[in-house]
Amino acid sequence: MLYYLIRKILFLIDPEKAHKLVLKNMNTKIIQQLMKLFFQPIISKPVKCMGLIFPNKIGLAAGIDKNGEYIDIFSKIGFGFIELGTVTLLPQKGNPKPRIFRIPKLEAIINRMGFNNLGIDNLINNLKQSKFEGIIGVNIGKNKCTSIENATDEYLTCIEKIYCYTNYITINISSPNTKNLRNLQFGLLLKNLLKNIKIKQKEMSKKYKKYVPIAIKISPDLSKDEILYISNQLIKFEIDAVIATNSTLDHSSIYKIKKNQIKGGLSGIPLKNKSNNTIKILYQQLQKKIPIIGVGGIYSLNTAKEKIILGSELIQIYSGLIYHGPKLIRDIIKNL
Structure with missing residues (x-):
């Protein structure tokens, strides 16, 4: 109830400003002490994926902590x-505001x-300063000014830089x-891209x-044909996992909304069915050769279970955290 009261106030503020306000205050000593008081440790439910042991299946999706400033709090x-x-x-400002x-x-x-x-x-x-000893992934993309033809080189440079400081790397394409x-x-x-990423991974693995x-x-x-093609390439180049999915440009599910x-x-929520359909096709094609990490439209225990039933070995949450707060995460972990 407390979170929904806070959310009501925050939703009166511009989304990006509200996001920064929440994260900034989460890093204060008072909030950290309150979290220790109210958030008792959760019983570990280990799961193995990508050769790593995860304490549980629920992860924070990329996009909320872009710069690794709030690792210990999350x-x-x-x-x-x-x-x-x-x-x-390279650093970049992103698109003009408003943008959320x-x-x-x-x-x-x-x-x-x-x-x-x-x-x-x-x-x-920031990773060097973090005290967190759990699993961290780093999601990398290309700079806006970099051409698609030169994008692979930029991804490879990012892999070189981040390799020793993360447990896994996500290539955002x-x-x-x-x-x-x-x-x-x-x-x-x-x-x-996949060929050169794999070469770079082997090179870094040998080096370190x-x-x-x-x-x-x-x-x-x-x-469907595009998903099947991607699946075959992921298998061919022995990629370690696929994350399904990013956000959608299909706004047909909100056609009645002014926005x-x-x-x-x-x-x-409007992303759930498209994400689930992608996961379903991936699972049928990959045949457990490559693990799937499901993300998109998880807002309850049942929607988390859907992702697992369809073939996801791990799941990630973004919008659900914003709308329902930490209690959603803890409820899913306890009951999944």
Whole structure:
């Protein structure tokens, strides 16, 4: 009840300002002490995925803590793993504001952030200072000014930089808010990217004697044939996991809402069916050769179970945390 009261007040503020306000206050000593008081440790329910042991199946999706400034706070909520980013090689401001829009009636969010972040070197510094000993993933993307033809080189440089500081790496080729980025999901661009990523992973693994799994995050707006093609390439190049899915450009589910005309990626409840359908096709094609991490439209225990039943080995939450708070995470972990 307390969270919903706080949410009511926060929803009177611009979404991006409210997001920064919450995160900034979460880092204060008073809030940290209150979290220790109210958030008792959750019983571990270990699960193995990508060769890693996760304390539980529930993770924080990329997008909430882009720069790794709040790792220790999110770890106290109970997440089994935390995915940071999306981070790019160089700092960038992202798209013009306003760029986040709430649709409370549908527990949805539209964002067109555009990979706003302080750059991968800043994230590395924050990771060095973090006391969190759990599983951390880093989601990497390309800078807006980098051409699609040069994107692979930029991803490889990011992998080199972050390799020693993270438990797994996610390659984001599916954000709808960076021009032409989704082209990397198709044809020779995808093959070239996956081939070179795998070469770089083997090189870094040999150099540091540490194997860091790599996941690919895909779009919910792919056709069945496109999903099948991507699945085959993931198997061919022995990618460690696939994250399904990013936000959607399909706003048909909110056509009655005035904000339907707002451009950007739609997440939350309206994304659930598209995400689930993608997971279903992936699972049928991958045949457990590559694990699936499900994300999109998880707002209750039942919607979390749907993702698992359809084939997800792990799940991630974004919009559900904003609309329901930490209690949702803890309820799912306890009862899943």
